[in-house]
Amino acid sequence: MRLELPPLSRRLAGIVLGVSLLSGCARSDDAANHAPEARLAGALLDMRLNEISGLAASSQHRDTLWMLDDGGNPARLFAVSTSGRRLATFGIEGVTKTDWEDLDAFEFKGKRYLLIADTGDNGGLRRSLQLHVVEEPTTLANARLKPVWSIAFRWPDGARDCEAVAVDAERGEILLISKKREPPELFVLPLQPPARELLTAKRIGLLAGIPAPDPEILRRHPRRARQDALVTAASVSPDRTTLAVMTYRYLLLYPRAPHQDWAAAVAASPRVSVLPWLPQAEALGWSADGRSLYATGEFVPAPLYRITP
Template identity: 80%
Template sequence: MPPNPPHVPRPLALIALTVALALGCTAQPDTAADPDAPEARLSGVLLDMQMDEISGLAASHIHPGVLWMHDDGGNPARLFAVSTRGRRLATFGVEDVVKTDWEDMDAFEFQGKRYLLIADTGDNGGLRRTLQLHVVEEPTTLTNARLKPAWSIAFRWPDGARDCEAVAVDAERGEILLISKKREPPELFVLPLQPPDRELLTATRVGHLAGVPEPDPETLRRNPKRARLDGQVTAASVSPDRRTLAVMTYRYLLLYPRGAQQDWAGAVAGTPRTSVLPWLPQAEALGWSADGESLYATGEFIPAPLYRITP
């Protein structure tokens, strides 16, 4: 979330988007300009005011056609089960945690169980000395309930505070990936998924993201504030086959392929496949589908489109 976000009106374009969904319209890429552009289809629209300020998304691997989402800081500690059409199916309160600024989430399997990781890592002002990650078992029934963390991780950065809104899990490597938001180029950090018996961990910086688009001079001249935000990283997700890291910025989708012998630091040092996102009201939530064939993406503020993007 950008610092001190202004009030965002509910533009007529978004209302028209809801009508487009009812008529079965889809958002198509400009294939004439970019024949390799991902296809972005409108999957649904978020209209429920309880889900204003969505900042994290992960596809369920237990419930077909269900996405997990959470909202930003300033709201209760809760998770939403949402259909791929955008309808809220259930709400789960998360107990025994203090919600400061939840900014991303991921779903993963570990030691035979399905889990959801919640990243309380937002820090607009660069003031937080410690941050938290919470892991809960993925609910097996979609009925309003309360959850408690299976475990939590408290950590700090190695060299001072920074904002982080993009977190992903590679359970096979036992790693949590964290990407800084405002540093140029963005930094990649790792933490252990199953932490040692220590109260406070220090994230390890392992690399930087290559290929994040920079604003062109004309965009900087016309709208310098917007231009500087376009490349800031707001979400990340590792594909189910662990071959691709998807990274979202306010304007772009970047896909970093990983070779069989590469770690993620090596993958993000390479050239990503980059495309412009379909229009979103503050793009902040991204996650691979359970089958790994596409990505779901949405943004803050209601109403918001929910896209299914096929790379």
Template identity: 35%
Template sequence: MKHLFIPALAASVAVLLFWGTCPADTPRQPAPVAYKDAVRCGRITSPELTEVSGLAVSRKTPGLLWALNDSRNPPEIYGISTKGTLLKTYKVDGATNWDWEDLADFRYRGEDFLVIADVGDNWSARPFNTLYCVKEPTPDNQSNGVLQLEWEMTFRYEHGPLDCEAVAVDATNQKIYLLSKRSTEPVLYELPLEMPCKKSMYTARAVAKIRDIPGPTPADQKQAYGKYRSRPTAMDISADGNTLYILTYKHAYVYSRTPDQTWDLVFSKSPLQITLPHPSKTMVQREALGLDQTSGNIFITSEKALAPIYVVEPAH
């Protein structure tokens, strides 16, 4: 099969050239985008989807969301409507669901892809983590299908094992971002977006720390998952690579930059907060967020049976 990704060496050179020519950071900031209140648009009723830990919005099929389950579930992704109706199930051939925690979408040279992030590590003990890439399928009236891997990337973090549930792909700048979950200050790591060489072990490098996500309040501490309220559980990024969306167990946060700014500079400032509804029993474990690159809508759901789906629309 002919792959459309540039070879690993060329990608590495391109990345170095890109960052090497960036101008120095400047104080100017992009204009913040306001958002409407979150509105429930659906509920996931399928018995196959009771631990949704990753969500991506289809770039090929309007109104379609892609979802995956957490660990100990089959290596499958699921196409659902924004109302939560299960439409299609796809097995990912050659993949293992050790602890799938996020699902990212991206477009490269006119083709659409999904990246499955097998990166969960509650005890910070995994010797390596895995990213699986598949072409985004187009659901039809045929029976459930099988997806072949485009590539598989194994990697370690430069500072040792850690838990992660938030992954995003920036195809514009050829980066894969991963955000640590259990650090006092969440750390953003990056990998190159490239066709991995067989049997290669990549190293995810730390590039920035997030300093201003509000910690849990005394009232939060009394509720389920209260002490974890500020921990990142999902992430997505705009197509131009300049706006990062981060979900926690309490609210979502938006960081925006100009093309000449680093994430480290942006993370030193307070983010835009998207206030989410007080968690119900089925929405307390918010671990899935997907961005619609066309409308700017943000979809959010939880890792529980009968979880609702919320949509947050831009105010413009």
């Protein structure tokens, strides 16, 4: 989903202003009950990185993030440094790209993979959606990749938009969070189904603690206020103790106790904070060491933040 933004020169100025006001903005919002440390790690300036809608940290390549862009662009992944420099582009063969919205990196049965979520559906028209799994490249040089396996699925009760997908490889699960439903719904799919057939995602819970619209913003900018809490990304921490969820304005952290499943975890109140300034917050992922989160937006230029919870 694309929101209207000002011209390039004004966006550059916005990055500078947003970073300079970063700490103050986070502390001044009454809806936030937790203020993590956020610092500017870099910036996305390469026009090929316009419309980034998903990211995941590589556990194989130091200081490297994987990113993908939205629908309307070629089927490709980008390797990007943690300072925002594009390192390589990988074309994905044998798939039709409809609306890629999230990305995750995981290790499964001794191999490293990337999961591509073709799950966007702004109009609520898609009858089926796809997830594609590719092996993480061992070399950061332009190349082409083919999925090792793909999953076709549908929702149990009609179409919905989904921009937040995360993998819990230890449980063999893919978590999916609806974008526009109130409250957001949590679904699950098997990570590696035994047969190639159209699956039905299983709804297992609802996300608690989504902030209500800010009254002042609702009065002055009603459309923006309604969009602030729409879910745009998700990521499970490497130690599987926290699910991070991004909306256009907020970062929500759902801790999970050892005895809990994710349905129980998201049913409890999360830690909520206001995100640093982003020109449409759509990409979020834990760092490989699990100590922080990387976040960026969908337009170029865009800041790339490292957020320490």
